[in-house]
Amino acid sequence: MRMLGWAYMAAIFIFIFLPVVVLVLFSFQESRLPVPPFDGPTLKWYTQVIADRNLMEALRNSLFVALISAAIALLLGFFAAQGLSRVKLPGSVLMRGVLIAPMTVSYLIIALGLLTVFNNMGFRPSLWTTGIGHVVINLPLCFAILFAAMGDHQKNAERAARDLGASEIQIMFLVTAPMLKPALLAAYFLAVTFSWDEFIIAFLLTRFDVTLPVEIWSMLRSGLSPATNAIGSLVFLVSIAILIILEFTVFRKPKS
Incomplete structure (x- = not known):
């Protein structure tokens, strides 16, 4: 056996x-x-890749979009998880469902919807619109991870800090965030990974400054x-x- x-x-x-x-x-x-x-x-193919200006530019674009969009998604997800886990609001269950809903929607549908919104608002496809798209798909992930990690032990620590005179901002950044460090890091690096590998949103929401997956796709078209x-x-x-x-x-x- x-x-x-x-x-x-x-x-x-x-x-x-x-x-x-x-x-x-x-x-x-x-x-x-x-x-x-x-x-x-x-090693000639590695030399060729490193010397390719388009590939290196696409690599820098991917890093820029992944790091920035993951940071924004993490910050928004943290604030949302903190608020919904500490304050009982009417319809809080519905709010959590709405926040997590994009995880169940195809990236193609999200990309087409964002493309329509940006066109109506007069925004041209760029790395910034791609970054917004990646925030949309990564925010639910960050929220779910952080909301699941917030437990009663953190509430007790926050209550003790509040009794000692700490302000809400001090409690959030000096008590809650350090206690959630593993969850914060896990959410951030997962968001970076998903943004780094994402193709459909990057393909539809970029034009000239493309990310690495889009550049690789253009290379694969020739075989x-x-x-x-x-x-x-x-x-x-x-x-x-x-x-x-x-x-x-x-x-x-x-x-x-």
Whole structure:
């Protein structure tokens, strides 16, 4: 029975990581097609990617949109979770449902709706409109994570701080936020990840300054290339490096 469990776990890991292994492997392909048999290794595709001005510009655009939109979504989600968890308002259940509702809606529908609104308001597609779209899809995620993390122990700590004379702003930023640090970081980096990978909203709400997924899509229109594998490998390795750094710095439990 134990062997069956190990075999099942190995099959799950192979199913998840085999596409990534193939992606990384054929990013070192010598020939122009990332297909077997493997011919390499070579670093010329990584050199070509780093030297591509359009790709580097798209990379900077993706970082800008992801970091800024995730920060705004986190701040708004925190305020909404703080208010709805601490104050009993008429229709608060309905308010929570409305806040979480965008998580159940297709990104295509959200993108088309935002495109219509921006056109009627006279806003042209840009990185800013894309950032607004990413705030719309990430705010419900941040709200759900933070609302679920707010418990009675935080209410008691806030009550004690209030009894000691702390103002509401001091309580929010000196008591509540530090106690919610793991949830805040988790919500922020998940929002960054979703914004970083998002394609449909970025495709419909940008024009000239595109994000990395849109730039990769334009490259794929001309066919497969080890260069696209190299881009994917770099993004994957950066994500893994960030995850490892966070695991050993932020999420590491202190020794008792």
